[in-house]
Amino acid sequence: MQGEMAERILKTAQALMIERGYSAFSYADISEAVEIRKPSIHHHFPTKAGLAAAVLRAHRERLVEGTEQLDRQIENPWKRLQAYVQYWEGCIREQTIPFCVAALMGAELPSLPEEVQAEVRLHFKALGEWLERTLKAGVKMGVIKLRHSAATEAQTLMAAVHGAMLSARATGSSDVFRVVTGAALKRISAAKH
Amino acid sequence: MQGEMAERILKTAQALMIERGYSAFSYADISEAVEIRKPSIHHHFPTKAGLAAAVLRAHRERLVEGTEQLDRQIENPWKRLQAYVQYWEGCIREQTIPFCVAALMGAELPSLPEEVQAEVRLHFKALGEWLERTLKAGVKMGVIKLRHSAATEAQTLMAAVHGAMLSARATGSSDVFRVVTGAALKRISAAKH
DNA sequence: GTACCCAAACCGACTAGTTGGTAGTCTACC
DNA sequence: GGTAGACTACCAACTAGTCGGTTTGGGTAC
Numbered sequence: 001m002q003g004e005m006a007e008r009i010l011k012t013a014q015a016l017m018i019e020r021g022y023s024a025f026s027y028a029d030i031s032e033a034v035e036i037r038k039p040s041i042h043h044h045f046p047t048k049a050g051l052a053a054a055v056l057r058a059h060r061e062r063l064v065e066g067t068e069q070l071d072r073q074i075e076n077p078w079k080r081l082q083a084y085v086q087y088w089e090g091c092i093r094e095q096t097i098p099f100c101v102a103a104l105m106g107a108e109l110p111s112l113p114e115e116v117q118a119e120v121r122l123h124f125k126a127l128g129e130w131l132e133r134t135l136k137a138g139v140k141m142g143v144i145k146l147r148h149s150a151a152t153e154a155q156t157l158m159a160a161v162h163g164a165m166l167s168a169r170a171t172g173s174s175d176v177f178r179v180v181t182g183a184a185l186k187r188i189s190a191a192k193h
Numbered sequence: 194m195q196g197e198m199a200e201r202i203l204k205t206a207q208a209l210m211i212e213r214g215y216s217a218f219s220y221a222d223i224s225e226a227v228e229i230r231k232p233s234i235h236h237h238f239p240t241k242a243g244l245a246a247a248v249l250r251a252h253r254e255r256l257v258e259g260t261e262q263l264d265r266q267i268e269n270p271w272k273r274l275q276a277y278v279q280y281w282e283g284c285i286r287e288q289t290i291p292f293c294v295a296a297l298m299g300a301e302l303p304s305l306p307e308e309v310q311a312e313v314r315l316h317f318k319a320l321g322e323w324l325e326r327t328l329k330a331g332v333k334m335g336v337i338k339l340r341h342s343a344a345t346e347a348q349t350l351m352a353a354v355h356g357a358m359l360s361a362r363a364t365g366s367s368d369v370f371r372v373v374t375g376a377a378l379k380r381i382s383a384a385k386h
Numbered sequence: 387g388t389a390c391c392c393a394a395a396c397c398g399a400c401t402a403g404t405t406g407g408t409a410g411t412c413t414a415c416c
Numbered sequence: 417g418g419t420a421g422a423c424t425a426c427c428a429a430c431t432a433g434t435c436g437g438t439t440t441g442g443g444t445a446c
Contacts, residue, residue: 003394003395005395005396019303019304020216020301020303020304021214021216021217021300021301021304022217023213023214023216023217024214024215024216024217024301024304026430026431026432027431027432027433028430028431028432036396036397037396037397037398038397038432038433039396039397039398039399039433039434039435040395040396040397042432042433042434043394043395043396043397044395046433047432047433048431048432048433099300103300103359104300104301106359106360106362106363107214107292107296107297107300107301107359107362108213108214108217108297108300109362109363110212110213110362111212111213111214111217120363121363121364124360124363124364147376147379147380148376152372152373152376153376155357155360155369155372155373156353156373156376156377158356158360159352159353159355159356159357159359159360159369159373160349160352160353160356161356162352162355162356162359162360163351163352163353163354163355163356163357163359164348164352164356166296166299166300166352166355166356166359167299167317167348167351167352167355169299169300169302169303170299170302170313170314170317171314171317176348176352179345179348180345180348180349180352183340183341183345183346183349184349186340186341187340187380196420196421198421198422219404219405219406220405220406220407221404221405221406229422230422230423230424231406231407232407232408232409232422232423232424232425233421233422233423235406235407235408236420236421236422237421239407240406240407241405241406241407387446388445388446389444389445389446390443390444390445390446391442391443391444391445392441392442392443392444393440393441393442394439394440394441394442395438395439395440395441396437396438396439396440397436397437397438397439398435398436398437398438399434399435399436399437400433400434400435400436401432401433401434401435402431402432402433402434403430403431403432404429404430404431404432405428405429405430405431406427406428406429406430407426407427407428408425408426408427409424409425409426409427410423410424410425410426411422411423411424411425412421412422412423412424413420413421413422413423414419414420414421414422415418415419415420415421416417416418416419416420
């Protein structure tokens, strides 16, 4: 991919975007955290919009890679969804990645540069498609049962995850996230409970 | 409450906050929209944090008034929840209030002034409590049936609404919101479907 | 070996514009 | 004559981004 410094800038930018959103982080903030002069950041990422888009692109690539790995390693589609949700619960609990960058950018969407908006939309599309695919596979295997269309249930699940993230941030506790997403998964499980 | 100009500033500030979030709107923006000089805004709202807090306070007061009205006018608790959701669906469809200010501020919470953070938390608390109260009343009346505790189901419903708002903004369509919240309501309805 | 070239990485100094906020003044009204 | 509301003029701090220049390490021709 790119050099080590570019990688460090990307990582720091993501952390700042997650903490503050797009317009509340600056090149000066990154400069301080990465210990590099401000103009040098422009050398790696000429514009702020380009940097934010790169952060989102990397985030989406990790999503795709992560879900593909789940598809390979876990046979049961319901447990794949559980693993996805548990991954986020860990991130929120440990405060390593306390929010999804793309979801946060989604909230600020109208004020974002077109370049960044496009990346946000791609993330929602990619996540929605994986959820729908996985739900359908679960129904086929008899481990998931749905009351509505797979598309609707996928959107419902995504909304539950994003909404639970919001509540977790507002209340300052990962418990809400665990409880809400846990209930959402239980609801579509075909196993008796 | 206050004077007419203060009211206009509040209204404009809310619209800007909903569109852009906290840090991406400025006194200059309000000045242009309301047609008043920038320092005159400081006369009504000395600080930006105070203005944002006032916007959230007003928003919460409308929430409390609105839900109290629903409690009085609609006997069936399930239909009260439906009315609440339909209100938002209309706002999103007509793009009058395309997002909940408090939810958006919740996403940006860590970067907000303490004063504003407190108001955001109060909103989540007030909404959660009304949802829980209404769910319990519905169970008592036999129009709602729950699979989990009322507290969990209230948090689930709130997450569905906020997550659906996010998806609606990201996709630019109110359909997602209608479908997701519709499914969430159907799920807790005691009526056969 | 060494003289040369090049591109990537980096930096100090700077720009034009914006930010939230202040000081002091003017005016209209009770 | 006091007060509320609005104004002009201003401030220091910060914003993304630019400019010209230096350092560095790797290739390459002689």
